[in-house]
Amino acid sequence: MDTNNIKHEVIESLKTARTAGDIEEIRIREMGKNGRISGLLKSLGELPPEERKTAGKQYNILKTEVEKAIEEHAAAIRLEARNAEILRNKVDISLPVTAGAASRGRIHPLSEVGDELLAIFASMGFGVEQGPDIESEYYNFEALNIADSHPARDMHDTFYLPGNKGLLRTHTSPVQIRAMERLEPPFRFVAPGRTYRRDSDQTHTPMFHQVEGMAVGPDIHLGHLKWTLQHFLETFFETEVELRFRPSYFPFTEPSLEVDVRCERVEGEIRIGTGTDWLEVLGCGMVHPKVLGNCGINPDTFQGFAFGAGIDRLAMLKYGIPDLRSFFDGDVRWIQHYGFVPLHAPTLEGGLAP
Ligand code: DAH
Numbered sequence: 633m634d635t636n637n638i639k640h641e642v643i644e645s646l647k648t649a650r651t652a653g654d655i656e657e658i659r660i661r662e663m664g665k666n667g668r669i670s671g672l673l674k675s676l677g678e679l680p681p682e683e684r685k686t687a688g689k690q691y692n693i694l695k696t697e698v699e700k701a702i703e704e705h706a707a708a709i710r711l712e713a714r715n716a717e718i719l720r721n722k723v724d725i726s727l728p729v730t731a732g733a734a735s736r737g738r739i740h741p742l743s744e745v746g747d748e749l750l751a752i753f754a755s756m757g758f759g760v761e762q763g764p765d766i767e768s769e770y771y772n773f774e775a776l777n778i779a780d781s782h783p784a785r786d787m788h789d790t791f792y793l794p795g796n797k798g799l800l801r802t803h804t805s806p807v808q809i810r811a812m813e814r815l816e817p818p819f820r821f822v823a824p825g826r827t828y829r830r831d832s833d834q835t836h837t838p839m840f841h842q843v844e845g846m847a848v849g850p851d852i853h854l855g856h857l858k859w860t861l862q863h864f865l866e867t868f869f870e871t872e873v874e875l876r877f878r879p880s881y882f883p884f885t886e887p888s889l890e891v892d893v894r895c896e897r898v899e900g901e902i903r904i905g906t907g908t909d910w911l912e913v914l915g916c917g918m919v920h921p922k923v924l925g926n927c928g929i930n931p932d933t934f935q936g937f938a939f940g941a942g943i944d945r946l947a948m949l950k951y952g953i954p955d956l957r958s959f960f961d962g963d964v965r966w967i968q969h970y971g972f973v974p975l976h977a978p979t980l981e982g983g984l985a986p
Pocket of ligand 1 (some may be wrong): 689802803804805844845882884885914915916917938939940941
């Protein structure tokens with residue numbers, strides 16, 4: 633058969649090929665092991681030498697041209713399929729968003745309050761420090777001057793990991809130690825994070841959140857601590873607050889104080905700033921000289937203040953959330969009610985909460 637006829641035949645059959653499978657069929661028919669063109673090439677050996685040369689040339693040209701035609705057609709079909717696919721998946725981006733979808737997500741009150749705390753302390757020049765949730769006895773207790781016999785070390789409060797692999801930190805105070813070991817005074821920072829205790833009722837959950845604060849320098853005194861806390865609490869509660877500093881005891885501070893804010897309870901709701909009641913909001917004090925010494929800071933040259941507050945508790949008070957456990961239920965209705973609009977980042981200038 634004339635090679636030109638073969639070529640035209642192939643081109644004609646390609647015109648009716650619609651899928652990659654159709655094309656493959658044609659390719660096998662012509663170029664496969666037992667294909668027509670393959671057969672022609674194989675038959676060259678049987679031709680007399682004088683014909684072999686011209687025929688060989690012709691067959692090879694035919695082979696190249698048919699290959700090219702098949703490949704071109706295959707590419708066109710691939711493109712067509714791709715375009716059809718794009719059209720099928722077309723999205724009309726000019727359509728209005730389904731009602732509610734755009735504003736459905738909410739920021740958890742704990743995240744919001746965490747951001748508020750950081751914004752307030754950043755405005756006072758406090759950096760941010762972090763430490764691990766899984767701590768050693770040394771950082772969680774010993775370096776903080778909490779003796780072996782101290783009740784806080786009791787198995788009932790602390791989650792110990794099996795096989796002496798450490799414990800879940802019971803407070804954020806170990807971050808004080810890690811930061812003091814690393815930093816050269818003067819410095820000041822806050823350290824927010826998760827904390828864990830074996831406790832569960834309306835106001836306690838096994839996992840909760842604290843924020844630690846610390847300032848160390850050559851001349852830090854109790855006056856700095858009082859002013860810092862006053863400024864922090866008034867900015868946080870967005871109202872004037874009256875504080876009461878009560879003597880207390882923490883092994884890592886001397887003196888140690890607990891801080892109450894003046895409040896009143898109206899129909900089960902707590903109002904900060906007025907009234908005749910007092911509500912405890914945090915613990916604080918001047919860093920114990922032994923604790924400074926444990927971290928390589930000379931207590932004759934430097935002193936510091938420290939404080940620790942429960943973030944969950946601050947959030948409950950500020951936003952009137954009655955049950956701590958509800959923070960961790962993952963109830964969508966709850967987050968719709970108590971959550972915050974995602975695009976609002978709390979700042980002192982822009983307002984803390986939207
Ligand atoms: N770590 C204490 C607790 O969990 C809170 C605390 C009290 C932290 C006094 C401090 C501090 O830094 O000075 O109860």
